[in-house]
Amino acid sequence: MKYTATQYAKTLYEITNGRSEQETKEDVSGFLRLLVKNGDMKLKDAIMKRFGEIYDAKNGIIEAEVISREKLDEAAADRLIGFIKNKYGAKEVVIKNRIDEEIKGGIIIKVGDELMDGSVARQLAKLRNELIA
């Protein structure tokens, strides 16, 4: 029987949940031995990624990518965190700020698969389409 990366990640989360640091160490080495035994070491990157996602989801942590033209200042970042917390009902929001000159202004917020595009570039494109039609 083959297991998917998601299944491994879920299992890892379940066995390590609520355990002390020492216990976790043992759990992880046991988990690694299982991976080797099943010949699934090639999945390690995917498992790590999925584990991160599962852990964040269970603990109400949201990672948001914010794309802006210039680096966000403290106040703006705080307001954004408040907004995202509200929208997704999260306990904690981690913001990753990426700078992109192409968007011309405004911001783009990306949380998981969801995207809120408030960039000037997109609005200009939309206006263009509206005027052509």
Place this chain on the structure above:
Amino acid sequence: MNKDYIIEQLKSQIAGFEAETKTEKVGTVMEIGDGVARISGLTDVMASEMLEFPNGEFGVALNLEEERVGAMVLGGYDDIKEGDQVKSTGKILSVPVSDNFIGRVINPLGLPIDGKGDIKADEFYPIEKIAPGVITRKSVHQPVQTGIKAIDAMIPVGRGQRELIIGDRQTGKTAIAVDTILNQKGQDMICIYVAIGQKESKVARIVGELTERGAMEYTTVVVAGASDPAALSYIAPYAGCALGEYFMDKGKDVLIVYDDLSRHAWAYRQISLILRRPPGREAYPGDVFYVHSRLLERSAKLNEKFGGGSITALPIIETQAGDVSAYIPTNVISITDGQIYLEADLFYKGIRPALNVGISVSRVGSSAQIKAMKKVAGKLRLDIAQFRELEAFAQFGSDLDDATKQKIERGKRTVEILKQGQYEPMAVENQVAILYAVTNGFTDDVEVSKVRDWEKDFHKYLKSSKKDVLELIAAKKELSDDVVAALEGAIKEFKEVYQSEK
């Protein structure tokens, strides 16, 4: 229009422009190649939902897997790269529909490709739709006049029927379909010609012919050319059918030609294999039967309660070396309500259209023939069948009794009469007249090689001197005694004139 008005308009449009932002679902391209993209992310995407790629092309989600989505790209995929962001649109793949499409040449997405400007359309129809149910249908009862004597007489097609045209390459399959479209002039029929994976030169020739003969006034041509991506070839017949359904819902009669479904199956095979769906017989995927059955099932005759519209389908299948027992031909034969077989041997013998009358059938059409045609056709079929039997038999011996000889001679003339040139569709009253003449022995004294000239002159004579007889047949639609008397009178008169001219 003055400049202030335009500026005013611009201002109001910009003022009315709302820069709202809403949450969109996005995914990332993981792999792209051969017109198929694998995309991660895109949670909650629907099957056959439209996706938007950053280069402005659309895609369709086909495979919804645990970790990713397999999608075909409807257009160029050269500038899509790994890591590109794909947006879901929340819409099932649909095409614009409107009356303005009549007379136009479009691609399967409804965009004009004839250089005559934009097509205004307010409505969208999904390209995949469940076929009309039993309650909404009515049995086929009106004829589609193809204008081809052999077909209208012996393999009649009714409105709402699906009649397959099958044969090897270069046997005149498209010619039959195009002639049928040409003959719909003034018959209150809207025609849709769907070219699937055809050479653009062939499509251009057909469009040129349709335009020249005034058939584009009621025809739309949907083109997925040989150089277009397989995804477009795959959706072309569904898009054509969606447009047909728009007209059917308005109570109109529609004729759709799918030219041809073998190429459609190839396109679908390509997409399926690249999506890594398991191959089955002849490497076609397991659902290739359903691909065609759900398309052809959308042809229907609706009853009055639902507007009384109809879609008649003429799918075309190209066989390889006459092999009708290959996978796709047998599938489509079993789906359709009959088939018109064209044979290369007959074609080279000079029998054109190269119909094999023996194995061509129409499973519902005879109830859609007019009475007059039914009457002459019954005799015609019998004549031909007897001729075929005796012809083989007569090759062995020269001593034949008179009755047999006479049957063979009659048969030879019948075969001659059923020959018909391309782009020469014939009105049903003319067909009845000539078939009546041949089945009742009026051509027995004409030399076999002269029969076609005789026929030509006969139609000319009817047109110039005996219009009333043709009108009588067209009006009465049956061979009652007075019609028979008038027709026989006309034929006899013509023979006298013809004789004296010689």
